[in-house]
Amino acid sequence: xxxxxxxxxxxxxxxxxxxxxxxxxxxxxxxxxxxxxxxxxxxxxxxxxxxxxxxxxxxxxxxxxxxxxxxxxxxxxxxxxxxxxxxxxxxxxxxxxxxxxxxxxxxxxxxxxxxxxxxxxxxxxx
Amino acid sequence: xxxxxxxxxxxxxxxxxxxxxxxxxxxxxxxxxxxxxxxxxxxxxxxxxxxxxxxxxxxxxxxxxxxxxxxxxxxxxxxxxxxxxxxxxxxxxxxxxxxxxxxxxxxxxxxxxxxxxxxxxxxxxxxxxxxxxxxxxxxxxxxxxxxx
Ligand code: HEM
Ligand code: HEM
Numbered sequence: 001x002x003x004x005x006x007x008x009x010x011x012x013x014x015x016x017x018x019x020x021x022x023x024x025x026x027x028x029x030x031x032x033x034x035x036x037x038x039x040x041x042x043x044x045x046x047x048x049x050x051x052x053x054x055x056x057x058x059x060x061x062x063x064x065x066x067x068x069x070x071x072x073x074x075x076x077x078x079x080x081x082x083x084x085x086x087x088x089x090x091x092x093x094x095x096x097x098x099x100x101x102x103x104x105x106x107x108x109x110x111x112x113x114x115x116x117x118x119x120x121x122x123x124x125x126x
Numbered sequence: 127x128x129x130x131x132x133x134x135x136x137x138x139x140x141x142x143x144x145x146x147x148x149x150x151x152x153x154x155x156x157x158x159x160x161x162x163x164x165x166x167x168x169x170x171x172x173x174x175x176x177x178x179x180x181x182x183x184x185x186x187x188x189x190x191x192x193x194x195x196x197x198x199x200x201x202x203x204x205x206x207x208x209x210x211x212x213x214x215x216x217x218x219x220x221x222x223x224x225x226x227x228x229x230x231x232x233x234x235x236x237x238x239x240x241x242x243x244x245x246x247x248x249x250x251x252x253x254x255x256x257x258x259x260x261x262x263x264x265x266x267x268x269x270x271x272x273x274x
Contacts, residue, residue, distance in 0.1 A: 027225060030218035034246065037211065037254045040194075044257045047191035047267035054189050066186065073172060080165045087162065114181070121185035 018100055022079050025072040032069055063122035067115050074111050078103040157220055164217040171210040178203075195263040195270060204258055211254040219247040 042050040056062060082099045086092040092099075178197075180186055197203040222243055230236040264273035 023225060026218065026221045029214075030222055033214055033218060034250055037250050037257075041253055041257050043191060043194050044260060044262070044265065047265055047269065049267070050194070051190050057189070058186055063186070066180070070176060070180075073176075077165075077169050077172065081169065084162045084165060114176075118180055118185060121180075121187055 014097065014100055018079055018082075018103075021075060022083070025076040028072050029069070029076060058122070060123055063119060066122075067118060070114055070118070071111055074107050074114070075103075078106050161217060161220060164213045167209070168213055168217060171206060171213065174206065175210060191268065192270060195261075195268075198258065198261050199263070204261075208255060208258050211258070212251060215247055215251050215254075219243060 039053050040050075042053055057066070079100075082096065082103050085099060086096050179189060198207075223240060226236060226239045226243065230239055263270055
């Protein structure tokens with residue numbers, strides 16, 4: 001690649017990794033959603049069957065799965081907002097790198113708050 | 127100063143990226159816009175969903191048939207979940223369509239994968255909508271007070 005090429009937002013460096021992350025999390029959330037709607041459909045069939053399925057989500061192992069799912073959603077959501085700003089805000093492309101830092105900082109804060117609350121409920125021994 | 131850019135040497139360009147008179151421009155443009163508009167709305171819908179289901183009260187420990195019946199007794203949450211279902215499914219399906227277009231190189235593979243994607247998407251949207259609209263708090267096995 002030519003040294004003078006400034007590349008694009010999506011190729012090489014953090015721009016590419018954030019793109020990979022956005023793609024992987026998007027597909028993962030979609031797959032979760034397919035299963036989630038099938039699970040929830042059990043409320044229309046039998047209340048006990050629905051409760052039995054939900055109780056598998058209330059185990060300690062699944063609590064970590066839920067934390068992982070929410071981690072993925074938070075990244076996709078904040079980074080998605082950054083992509084929207086890059087496209088629609090006049091200064092967007094200029095600050096895209098700073099905004100990626102913003103995304104990561106916001107992600108850490110919101111994720112930490114979520115994980116503490118969720119795990120203390122799920123592992124707190126009810 | 128004019129710069130001439132040589133044609134790409136790789137022969138792996140999808141025909142649809144080649145410039146020509148035939149254009150699918152307006153659909154792709156609408157899809158692009160939809161991804162952004164739905165994304166903004168989904169932030170509110172998903173954060174609200176996760177907050178009410180996992181963060182307040184007993185969080186995940188409080189979820190069960192009674193919890194769902196309580197939420198869907200209110201038109202607000204029925205509408206919330208319906209909007210979430212449609213927007214998340216259409217946004218996600220359109221995103222996965224892009225991913226398939228990027229990685230599935232053979233025409234037949236691409237057609238199959240997209241066919242499966244569309245069938246699954248329509249099935250889930252119809253199922254999820256029916257579940258919300260026909261929800262019955264006194265379905266088999268319900269222990270709710272009003273049903274006993
Ligand atoms: C671990 C995280 C999650 C839990 C515990 C959870 C729980 C639930 C529960 C209890 C319901 C029943 C109705 C209600 O409470 O509103 C429901 C419905 C629903 N959830 Fe979630 N949810 C989670 C994550 C998500 C995510 C990430 C999405 C979207 C991407 C989502 C989309 C939906 C939709 C569309 C419905 C309606 C289903 C239908 O129409 O039958 N949920 N969820
Ligand atoms: C929380 C709010 C969300 C925001 C702000 C958001 C935003 C975005 C944006 C801006 C794009 C880029 C579209 C493009 O490059 O043209 C995108 C792509 C995508 N989104 Fe979302 N999204 C959200 C939720 C979701 C959900 C719930 C799912 C799954 C059901 C999902 C799945 C995808 C997929 C699969 C892609 C394609 C990725 C790619 O082409 O690399 N997103 N999203």
